Amino acid sequence: MYRLCIFDLDGTLLNTVNALTYTTNVTLAAFGLGPIVPEQTKRMVGDGYRTQMERALKACGDEKLAHYEAALPLYMENFAKYCMKDVKPYEGIEHLLEYLRKKQVKIAVFSNKPHDQAVENIETIFGKNYFDCVRGEQAGTPKKPAPDGALIVCREMGMTPKECLYLGDTNTDMKTGIAAGMDTAGVTWGFRDRAELEALSPKYIVEHPSQVEMIVEKANMPNEDLNERK
Structure with missing residues (x-):
């Protein structure tokens, strides 16, 4: 789940x-x-x-x-x-985030972008306090692909790595999520190609945010519902 x-x-x-x-x-x-x-x-x-x-x-x-x-x-x-020049969310992202909030799944951001600019990007586009946690690069925490920051976010949210789905678009992200012991999804709509993501063998490769909704829906389905669908 x-x-x-x-x-x-x-x-x-x-x-x-x-x-x-x-x-x-x-x-x-x-x-x-x-x-x-x-x-x-x-x-x-x-x-x-x-x-x-x-x-x-x-x-x-x-x-x-x-x-x-x-x-x-x-x-x-x-x-x-x-840092805000021409910045916009990818198609389907806003729908995905609203879906997750509706399902009471916490949402967080972890980026190698300098922290202040990460916060500015997120709060300008989505609004203040929309995400449960936003963490950019900070002194004292190794940047990705070290898993430290992702694990800090996980602990701050009161979760275990097994309860987290980590999503990113580069080999750095795949290494980060996997090293953190989190199920990891490579997204193909970003800056790198599918082959780069597949080379790291993440659990999922997704081509549109709607596929993330389906992954979460299936993972969070009660066991009795899963049995009925078999």
């Missing part, structure tokens, strides 16, 4: 690729580099903004990362301004 769904943010709940691309390009331009395009961004994000900027700099010719240290605080300054 699933009592908590933990969602990745970028590429799972929200399409943030334009905001991430724009912020990266504004940062790169300060050093005479770039631009990159959204399809490149999709491959660069997911492991925190430091790794994202490392990948972007190298892609634009700064192989020795001469601008890396200067780029990090500049990226964060720019991201504070542009």
Whole structure:
């Protein structure tokens, strides 16, 4: 039975690729580099903004990362301004979230995005206190794919990992959910392709949020109902 769904943010709940691309390009331009395009961004994000900027700099010719240290605080300054640019939920996400709330399944966000921007993204789109927990990157907690943050969310919600369904769109997310001992679902509508997700053997691969509703419905069905349907 699933009592908590933990969602990745970028590429799972929200399409943030334009905001991430724009912020990266504004940062790169300060050093005479770039631009990159959204399809490149999709491959660069997911492991925190430091790794994202490392990948972007190298892609634009700064192989020795001469601008890396200067780029990090500049990226964060720019991201504070542009983190909501063109951000919108994926088709079917709002219906899925309302379904989960109606079924009294807790909903949480766990992201490698800096915490303040993760909260801004979620509260701007869905409203304050819509999610039971929102957790971005925080000092002292290893970022994904380490399972620590996911397990902290689980404990804060009073759940065990076996009661959680973890959903994400990258190999980093698959590693995170599996390492946390949670049933893990790879979503194909985000930033990475199906093959990347399948390579990590998550319990589920879903192509639309409505499939998550069916997974939860089946998992939470009383045993007598299951027996009747056999």
